Amino acid sequence: MVIVEHLAKSVGPEKVPVLRDVGFRLDPGEFVSVLGESGSGKSTLLRCLALRDRWDKGAFRIDGKDILKGGWSGKRNVRREWAFLEQNVTLDPNRTALKNVLIGQAAQTPWWRRATGMVRSDDYMGAMDELERLGLLDKAKLKSGQLSGGERQRIAIARALVHGARYILADEPVTGLDPRSAEKVLETLRDLCKTTGLTVIAVLPLELAERFSTRLWVLKDGIIKHDVTGRRLTSQERAGLL
Template sequence: MITVEHLAKAVGETKLPVLQDIGFQLEEGEFVAVLGGSGSGKSTLLRCLALREKWDRGNFRVDGKDILKSGFSGKRKIRREWAYLEQNAELNPNRTALKNVLIGQSAQTPLWRMVTGMVRSDDYMGAMDELEALGLLDKAKLKASQLSGGERQRVAIARALVHGAKVILADEPVTGLDPKSAERVMENLRKLCKESGLTVIAVLPIELAERYASRLWVLKDGRIKHNVNGRRLTSQERLSL
């Protein structure tokens, strides 16, 4: 499904290398946890995969399509089919949870819907179904500003799914959440990977990564130092964190 080869990215005027020769292959339905110390390149990796950062070098293929060499169509595929969730969910605080799910992000939503806020009945039912699946049906009519951090993250996940996301890139989606809310978000993501074939790549704390992810990447010095199936890391592997 996803193949990355030789991804490299440097930043700043001094062109400090952040990512160096990153490579991997992922299949549909995998839940990948990205681990690493401060400055290891975790967030930069997600932003590059979301095409929010320009690659200095590398190959990027999705379902056989060469994303970096296909111009506008390649970028459009990623923006429409991949959802990038930042640490603080990007929701309109003055819209309800339901409206945030329905309206979506600019790359996913027709201009007329963003301007008018109008939706079709089928879209409405689809959004309500996703909110119910994520335990948020009773919060649908509340404004985003009235929701907790964990609830906002789940609204962002529901929005991504309603708009057809096949891949979710989540940068520390549970930071700042209470343990119960964090586990609810993780359980939702793992269930979606297993049952719906969603692929998730998320920066996570090690305790949750070892419990929920099907694959662990440990980044060090801009490279994937360890790429292992979901399990507890060994003492030697933990030295890279």
């Protein structure tokens, strides 16, 4: 169980309030889409949950422990278990898809492994298993620069899972992808939520959010104005989104 209470965050030198009083409860296996007009704080919310941005105030409880008041080990676990996927996936174009999955991101991987590229056989098999589950086994030996945008997004998902992610925070993960690639990425995330208990919080276009999510948050005026199960939003709930 994840509980967030009274999350507030201001940005810029003038400390403009973006998030004022955000709160929610989150169960394993949920696929949440965050909606809102430009500047409503969607990306800021994801960055706060990933602990990439400092909170101005609020409580962030995971299994009863307030991460913000705990020591460095709790925050380290969040950075490992809460994977942040940006719109433009960062992969090493000179490494194969498999190597990108194995080496991972700095917050998830020991420095010596990133420096040497050395991996254990168990890690190798785990990465291959994830690539197979995500339909990318035949891409394992290709350099990431040879992959499509949708394939790179799925490589990033595989990388997060191999390195222990229980939550994925995806900031516009399908922007710029063709419709079929976008659907493939979202189908992958939805299936992982159903089969593994992975929890996803994503910033998505309205149409795709309504189709793929189990839960929808509409951010407005620094709070979650609407929190509903995955469905087509009413006209009132859509106000200001289009």
